[in-house]
Amino acid sequence: MLGFYPRDIRIYEQALLHKSVFVLSEQGHQMNNERLEFLGDAILDAIIADILYNYFENKEEGFLTNTRSKIVQREMLNKLAMKLGLDKHIKSSAHSSFHNTYNMYGNAFEALVGAIYIDQGYKQCKKFIEQRIIKPYIDLEQLSRKDVNFKSKLIEWCQKRKVEISFELIEQFFDNQSNSIFQTEVLIEGLSAGIGSGYSKKESQQHAAQMALKKIKKSHDFVVNIFEIKTQKEEIPLEQQPEIENSTEQEKADI
Template sequence: MEDIRQLEKKLGYRFKDRSLLKKAVTHSSYVKEHDRNGQSNERLEFLGDAFFDAVIGEELYRSFPKEEEGFLSRTRATLVCEKSLANEARKLGLGNYILLGNGEAHNGGRKRESILADAMEAIIGAVYLDGGFEAVKELVLRLFAAVIEDARHGKFIIVDYKTTLQEKIQNDGAARIKYVLLKESGPDHDKTFQVQLEVNGKAVARGTGKSKKQAEQRAARAMLEKEI
């Protein structure tokens, strides 16, 4: 396991409270095996997801003054997706710093996209708690500068099935869309999630994936394909 201070240097941010960074790279499998009284990065991941979304949303709003809400939503969804987060995590070599349980580590957890993306979000949450909004904004805009620039130049093929479905259903009238987690199966290092899509309380499609976000996207895609 590499020294976490090296990760600080790669991030370009020095923590006042380095324990926040350690928590951000602590996977739930490590807590279960080695530190029952400790905390995993899941709460920080929740916080980081919100601030990552907000920072990217503000940047897109400023970058595309003439675009409508639908375009902004689809572009933001592409930039804040699991793949985008995992790609930046790989550039940082983040997998080398994540604390994992033995089983997760032996089964390729350091390279798993969902684990890398979750840790990246947790770091964003940790930076917010340590330095506030301006600190996390500077970090996100610097680390994701290349993908934001790609978005400005139209280099993304944006396929966000959830947003597309939301727009289509709303065009047909008011509707309540809900994604319900039906099942979570498999060991920690290789979980599978099954999600049910409900419209106005009626089950209309299902999707499975290696993360909840992926399962939701697949459920939305299944619904859209029914409509074709």
């Protein structure tokens, strides 16, 4: 799985220890993989940035950031963890909910990266990502062309047309398994464009952005309202604005 022999096997065991299992260290502290997950998250971001920077030599910062986000998003990390077989080695409570059970795979993957970094250093950690993750499981060229970041796409749409956009957290509650659920509303020129829910703020924002993009594509009246409000704010006569009906077809093509 790793491609090398660990120096300290205990840190790898901790990387696979979910917080739902109550285990104490020799000092009496509860042990789990959350600290390693925190470290691994940062190290993984740096390594993926390093790899993409050298692979896509002529691409700009926005492209590199967007491509990295596709690799380090939770769904991708969950899948990579399962491909590595981490799901068969994670120690967790049988009472964990499905959501936590699925997401713990990606969390364990990040914790494993943190463990490798501590045990072997940056160079070996990067080699692991390149040889054991990127090479067998990720086609960088194909992935870079796949547009899955709805939030980035929506922000780009708004910036191109110079309209205001904001993401507002409107509610946070718990499901029947006591998992936090976040609900976010995206506003364009103050108009509600979409509402999304998720088990993290980022996930809820992505879902809200996805709904907004669908609304822009399907509702001509909504796009008209956006530009009417923008016009009123700028105090520019509506007849001086570009014809909305014609531009709406381009909006659809962009999306």
